[in-house]
Amino acid sequence: MSLTSHITELRRKHQALSEEVDKARRTPGYDDLTLASMKKQKLRIKEEITRLEQAPA
Numbered sequence: 001m002s003l004t005s006h007i008t009e010l011r012r013k014h015q016a017l018s019e020e021v022d023k024a025r026r027t028p029g030y031d032d033l034t035l036a037s038m039k040k041q042k043l044r045i046k047e048e049i050t051r052l053e054q055a056p057a
Contacts, residue, residue, distance in 0.1 A: 003052060010049050017042040 001009075021038050024030045 003055075007049055007052050010045050010052075014042060014045045014049065017045065 017038055021035065021042065024035050024038065
């Protein structure tokens with residue numbers, strides 16, 4: 001897998017998690033621990049995207 005396609009896939013996963021987090025926030029009584037876990041996963045993906053984009057070519 002090329003670097004560009006890997007970054008694209010990470011961006012897709014990040015977007016999907018963003019949508020899940022938004023949906024969870026609108027759901028009354030949603031489990032806070034699950035929501036926090038999704039947010040952490042989203043942050044890890046964002047950090048990985050940033051790291052890969054800044055890596056020397």
